[in-house]
Amino acid sequence: xxxxxxxxxxxxxxxxxxxxxxxxxxxxxxxxxxxxxxxxxxxxxxxxxxxxxxxxxxxxxxxxxxxxxxxxxxxxxxxxxxxxxxxxxxxxxxxxxxxxxxxxxxxxxxxxxxx
Amino acid sequence: xxxxxxxxxxxxxxxxxxxxxxxxxxxxxxxxxxxxxxxxxxxxxxxxxxxxxxxxxxxxxxxxxxxxxxxxxxxxxxxxxxxxxxxxxxxxxxxxxxxxxxxxxxxxxxx
Numbered sequence: 001x002x003x004x005x006x007x008x009x010x011x012x013x014x015x016x017x018x019x020x021x022x023x024x025x026x027x028x029x030x031x032x033x034x035x036x037x038x039x040x041x042x043x044x045x046x047x048x049x050x051x052x053x054x055x056x057x058x059x060x061x062x063x064x065x066x067x068x069x070x071x072x073x074x075x076x077x078x079x080x081x082x083x084x085x086x087x088x089x090x091x092x093x094x095x096x097x098x099x100x101x102x103x104x105x106x107x108x109x110x111x112x113x114x115x
Numbered sequence: 116x117x118x119x120x121x122x123x124x125x126x127x128x129x130x131x132x133x134x135x136x137x138x139x140x141x142x143x144x145x146x147x148x149x150x151x152x153x154x155x156x157x158x159x160x161x162x163x164x165x166x167x168x169x170x171x172x173x174x175x176x177x178x179x180x181x182x183x184x185x186x187x188x189x190x191x192x193x194x195x196x197x198x199x200x201x202x203x204x205x206x207x208x209x210x211x212x213x214x215x216x217x218x219x220x221x222x223x224x225x226x
Contacts, residue, residue, distance in 0.1 A: 004158070033213055042204060043159070043216040056213065091158050103149055104214065106158030 002026075004107035006092050012113045013082055021077045021110045025094030032075050033093045033104060034067055043091065049075065050097070082114045127223045134192040136220045138205035143186060145207035149214065150179060150190045153202045162190070162203075192222075200224045 005024040013019050025032050034046040045059035049069045060066070064082075069075040079086055089111050093104035128134050140148065146167035151159035165172045165179045165188075172179050178191040188205050202221050206214040 035216075042218045043206075045213045045215060048213045050211075059213070093158070103161040103164055104159075106160070108156070108158050 004092055004094055004105050006090075006107035006110050008110060009108065010111045010113075012115060015084060015114055016081055018078065018080045019082055019112065021079075021090050021092075021112070023075045023077070023092030023094075023107060025073065025075070025092070026105055027073075028096070029094035029105075030072065030097055031095045031102070032069055033095075034075070034077050035091045035093065036088045037091055037109070038088045046077070046090075079112075082112075084114045087112055087114045124218070125221045125223065127225065128195050130195060130197060130224055130226050132195050134190075134195045134199070134222060134224075136190045136192075136203050136222065138188040138190075138217050138220075140186050140188055140205065140207045140217070142207060142209075142215070143183075144209055145215075146210070147208055148179070148181060148188050149206045150177075150188075151204045151206060151216075152199075153204065153219070155201075159204060195222075195224050197224045197226055 007022045011019055030051045033048040035043040036046055037043050047055055047057050047060055047067045049055045064080045067077045089109040091106055091109045093106040095102040095104045149164040150162040152162050153159040163174045163177050163179050165181050170181050176193045180189045192199055200223055202219045204219045205217045208214045
């Protein structure tokens, strides 16, 4: 597609429920990134995928968070047993590669609210 | 207008003024730096980048300056316009690692 697409754009869930957030990267982009942005804050790195390599999961805040990328394209970020502190905007980005000089293209994010 | 120091969350300028947004990055091994602009309800948008083998790079109305000695990055916006109002983030990384973002500066441009 023309840009990075994320769905849903908004999600309200009850505390304790699981949620899945979806990201469709730009076609041909081999690198895909997930970030979290709490209200009024900067972007917190969560996880990134580069081609067929093992993902860098170093930013995941707890084992309730996981992500997968199927077929080197679409990615799903799953949060299990959601907590109120998980409320944030979850941003996905893709780039041609994880190497130099490849700026990221971001989606508009999924705003997650845990009530 | 200019913000100085590790993190100044807001910068207010008049339309037509030049704006300078500063950023202190953390990792001396970082060799790639980017400035992003984020408008309300949208994802960050690429503005300009610079590699560590350069100390200045110019784009359309924007200039990025890099001082590796003090680990400082700045974004200069010439003739600031109301449409430049947004949150600006600097980001850094090394090859093969994900971008690490700074806290952001909110630029407010008044007519």
